[in-house]
Amino acid sequence: MSYAEYISQLIICTPAELNGPERSSLLKHIELYNRNEGIHSYLWFKKQPPLDSEDEKHLATLLDRNLIEVIHGNRFRRGGLNYALTTCGLFYILSExxxxxxxxxxxxxxxxxxxxLLFQYVNENTVKNWSPTVxxxxxxxxxxxxxxxxxxxxxxxxxxxxxxxxxxSKLLELDIKAFAFYLGIRLTRLYSHYLSIFKKKGLIHTGELNHEEARMFNVLSEDDKFSRFRINMLxxxxxxxxxLARLKAE
Known part of the structure; x- marks a missing residue:
């Protein structure tokens, strides 16, 4: 994984200009793919209307522009096609x-x-359990x-x-590293906030924090990637x- 590879993967993406219905179709299928395969998801899926000719046309456009791709294995859509974002599609969505x-x-x-951009700094489980604020x-x-x-x-x-x-290319690498550094500051401040609450209250168990505080404190504390990220940032x-102090002293 390198910035050169990152750029080479994205430079082949044709800038996508989607109209309203096409964009809505893309977001709709992201929502479908975003559902957990539990009973709630199954019931939610069963309520969705079948694709009409307009939906099919929009999907064809998204496929043609390399924003989505056909995938297999979704048990909720037997007899139909299933879609996931391509790298170009993910890039488009994240740019929104x-x-x-x-x-x-x-x-x-x-x-x-x-x-x-993200998973070199935090673990997947941390991202899954983050609060709306984070x-x-x-x-x-x-x-x-x-x-x-x-x-x-x-x-x-x-x-x-x-x-x-x-x-x-080098300027882009520096920009992204600067954004990541600022992200590290914001996440460290959040972690320090929860840690200070924990210490201030003299708590023995995180169960004595409120639900969001306890969850955030636990996932960040147990994340080895975040720990390294935080230490390096500090x-x-x-x-x-x-x-800065040296320059002021001169």
Whole structure:
């Protein structure tokens, strides 16, 4: 996994301009794919109307633009086709300003986009169990990364000189790392907030916290990736403050 691989996967995505019905169709099928395979999901699915000719036309457009692909194995849609986002489709969705569920993000945890932007910093289980507040933070972060990526890739695609392509590729890497650093600060502040509540109340068990506080404290405490992410971020922050103090002293 590298930034070069990330860029090479996304630079082949043709900029998608979807009209209202096409976009609605894409979001609808994301919702279908986002459902857990439990009894609630089965009953929800059974209530959905069958696809009409317009739906089929929109799906054909999405397939043609490489935003979705046919998948197999969904037991709820026997006799019908099932769809999932392609890398280009995921890139399109993440570039849209909306809140993404932890379950949806975890479904695509092996995709190059989310492996680079998110799952090198936190575990899949953490994402699945995050609160709405944290999902808002994550969605904003992913949106910012993808919008910046989209804009930079357009410049790289139109560049004629290899040196210029390399320069903008490096700038994109620095931008994304800066966004990730800020994400680390926000998540660390949240973790520290829950930790301070835990200590202030002199609690012995996290069960004495409210439900959201306990859940967030537990998932972040048990996440080894987040622990490394937080430690590295704090180390970089300390080094930055030391450098600032040195410059002021000169």
């Amino acid at each position: 300003k909306q809140i993404f569920t932890g379950y949806l993000l975890s479904k695509y945890c092996e995709n190059i986009i989310l492996r680079l 999902l808002t933070i994550i969605s904003e972060y992913l949106h910012k990364c993808c919008v910046t990526t989209k804009r930079t890739i357009e410049i790289i695609r139109s560049s004629k000189m290899s040196e210029e392509k390399e320069r903008y 180390k970089e922050l300390d080094e930055a403050f030391d450098e």
